[in-house]
Amino acid sequence: MKYMDCFRAIARHRTNEIVITSAGNSGQAWWSATRDSVASFYLDASMSLSTMFASGLALAQPELKIWAFMGDGAFCMNPGMLMVERELNLPNLTHFLVSNRVYGATSNAALPNLENNDYAAIARGMGLQRIFEFRSVEDLERDFPRLAAANTPGHTFVVLEVEPFDATEQKLEQPPFNGTELKYRFGRHLESVLGCDIFGYRV
Amino acid sequence: MPDKTPTIAAQIADELSSCGVKLVASLPDNWLMDVIETIRGDQRFVHVPVNREESAIGLCSGAYMGAMGSAALMGASGFMTVVYALTKINYTYEIPLFLLATLRGAGGDHHKHHISNGLYLLPVLDAISMPYQIIDDPDDIGLISRCYHHTRTFSRPMVVLFTRDLLRGRHQ
Numbered sequence: 001m002k003y004m005d006c007f008r009a010i011a012r013h014r015t016n017e018i019v020i021t022s023a024g025n026s027g028q029a030w031w032s033a034t035r036d037s038v039a040s041f042y043l044d045a046s047m048s049l050s051t052m053f054a055s056g057l058a059l060a061q062p063e064l065k066i067w068a069f070m071g072d073g074a075f076c077m078n079p080g081m082l083m084v085e086r087e088l089n090l091p092n093l094t095h096f097l098v099s100n101r102v103y104g105a106t107s108n109a110a111l112p113n114l115e116n117n118d119y120a121a122i123a124r125g126m127g128l129q130r131i132f133e134f135r136s137v138e139d140l141e142r143d144f145p146r147l148a149a150a151n152t153p154g155h156t157f158v159v160l161e162v163e164p165f166d167a168t169e170q171k172l173e174q175p176p177f178n179g180t181e182l183k184y185r186f187g188r189h190l191e192s193v194l195g196c197d198i199f200g201y202r203v
Numbered sequence: 204m205p206d207k208t209p210t211i212a213a214q215i216a217d218e219l220s221s222c223g224v225k226l227v228a229s230l231p232d233n234w235l236m237d238v239i240e241t242i243r244g245d246q247r248f249v250h251v252p253v254n255r256e257e258s259a260i261g262l263c264s265g266a267y268m269g270a271m272g273s274a275a276l277m278g279a280s281g282f283m284t285v286v287y288a289l290t291k292i293n294y295t296y297e298i299p300l301f302l303l304a305t306l307r308g309a310g311g312d313h314h315k316h317h318i319s320n321g322l323y324l325l326p327v328l329d330a331i332s333m334p335y336q337i338i339d340d341p342d343d344i345g346l347i348s349r350c351y352h353h354t355r356t357f358s359r360p361m362v363v364l365f366t367r368d369l370l371r372g373r374h375q
Contacts (some may be wrong), residue, residue, distance in 0.1 A: 020265075041268070045291040049261035052253075053292070056265025056273070059226065059249065064269075080254030084262070088251065179295035187268055196270040201355040 003100065003162040004169060005137050007033045010067075010096070013144045017065045017094075018057070018190070022050035025104040025165050026069035028172040038189040042175040042182060048078035051095045055085060058093040061194060069096045072119065073103040076111055082126040085155050094147070094156040100164040108164045123157045130156040211341060211369060212241035215303075218347040220247045223272035224301070227251070228259035232278025234305045234370040239276065256281035260288040264298045274351070275300065279307035279320040282362065283327065290331060293360045300360035301351045306337060311367040328362065339366040 007029040019040040021027040027042040034040065043050045054068035075081075075097055085095060097119050102108040111117070120133050132147045134140040140160070147158055165172075177185070187198045209217070215238050219227070227242050228251045229235070243250045253259045259275035266273040277285075282304045293300045307314070308321020328335050334357070336350050347363055354361045 043292070045295040046261065046288065047291075049257060049288060049292065052258045052261025053265035053268075056226065056262040056267070056271070057269040058265075059251075059262075060266045060269025060271035078255065078257065081258055083254050084251065084258055180297050183268075183296045183298060190268065190270075194270070198268060198270045 001135060001137050001140070001160075001162055003029055003098070003165055004032065006098075006134075006140065006160050006162050009137050009140050009144070013148060014067075017067045020050050020054040020057070020066065020068040022068075022070040022074050023047045023105060024071040024073060025100070025169075026071055026098055027175055028165075028169075030069065031175040032172050037175065037177060037182070038185050041186045042177070044174070045179060048074040048081065050074070051085060051093075052081055054093055054095075055088055055090060058090045059088060061190070061196070062090075062092055063194070064190075065092050065094075067094045067096060069098055071104055072097060072099040072101065072117065073105075073111060075119065076117075079122060082123055082128060082157070085157075086127045089154045091152060091154055094158060096158045096160055099159055099161050102164045104165055104170075107170075119159045120157075123159075128155065128157050130154055131159070132156070133159040133161070135161045210237065210241070211344070212237040214341065214344045215347065216241050216245055216248070218344050219274055219351075220245075222348040222351040224274045224351065225249055225271050226263065226266045226273035227276055228253050228262045228273070229276035230256055230259065230278065230281050232281070232305045232307075234307075234365065234367060235276060235278065235303075237370070238303075242276075256285045257288040260285050260292060260300065263300055264292050264296075267298055267300070272351075273301070274303055276303045278305045279317065279324050279364075283320065283324065286327065286331060289333070289360050294331075297358040299354040299358055301354045302360060302362040303347075304362055304364055305370070306364040306366045309366060311373075324364075333359070334361045335364055336361070337364045337366065339369055341369065 011033040051068045058066045101114040256277045263273040307317040
């Protein structure tokens with residue numbers, strides 16, 4: 001399926017989920033599909049850590065529903081993250097693995113072992129149980145309510161098999177914020193939604 | 204008379220709890236095993252064993268954005284693998300992070316494979332302008348709170364480095 005069609009479909013199903021994107025194309029795609037800069041955190045400055053960041057947030061605030069995107073380039077750098085995710089088994093976290101079989105942010109350079117990597121099998125091997133795989137927008141649209149169902153036990157892992165960005169998509173705008181601005185926009189939103197105090201720390 | 208003095212590990216755990224730390228993400232170092240086991244069995248904490256040190260950086264940074272206090276606990280060698288994550292996440296976004304690590308390769312460490320940590324750990328910290336506090340004496344364990352609070356004021360990471368003498372007792 002086309003990368004952007006996939007992201008637009010997911011964006012249509014979003015209600016109040018908090019979103020964390022990864023280094024690579026997922027930040028560009030989510031920004032293009034939503035233009036959201038308060039309930040989405042673009043963790044561009046990290047390879048392979050978006051779902052760990054999302055796990056920390058999900059652990060801290062169990063009432064939030066959190067979607068975390070990660071490319072398979074980032075996944076290849078730290079697949080053991082799934083061991084930690086499985087151990088935590090957070091029911092409010094959905095890990096979307098965007099599999100385009102390339103390092104999308106670096107001119108679509110090929111991944112190692114790209115034809116053989118079976119991400120769902122890797123997840124099963126680490127004990128994950130709620131695993132979904134999608135290769136078409138039609139299947140994604142049909143089954144999305146099932147993967148996003150509330151009150152399901154345990155962490156959810158979703159493999160999205162997409163085509164790499166084409167030359168035009170590679171030029172999609174990056175979220176136009178610096179790091180600290182993103183931190184405050186996102187954090188202030190969470191403070192207002194949760195009534196918690198992130199930045200007003202006092203000794 | 205049994206000795207009622209809290210162990211070093213218990214004092215460290217008490218100090219972490221006193222400044223609001225709830226999540227502790229760790230990878231082991233032999234010197235830290237008493238601390239890790241103490242925290243793992245302490246209901247005041249959520250202890251998460253992680254697959255690599257960078258994962259601890261991600262977890263604790265996310266917890267901060269959820270208003271949960273946290274600490275990342277690791278050996279010196281593990282710390283040397285996280286410079287990318289620290290500079291990218293915690294410096295770029297100015298997200299506070301509190302780390303506890305071992306001062307490997309210093310006097311009293313008899314392991315030759317930690318020579319590189321002895322040579323380069325502190326210079327690496329200086330190179331990335333990351334503040335650190337060495338704790339060598341049980342009377343200084345209270346500095347943990349001071350350093351934790353500094354990360355929140357400073358909006359960047361800071362590391363407390365434990366010596367062998369503190370964690371394992373004085374050695375030749």
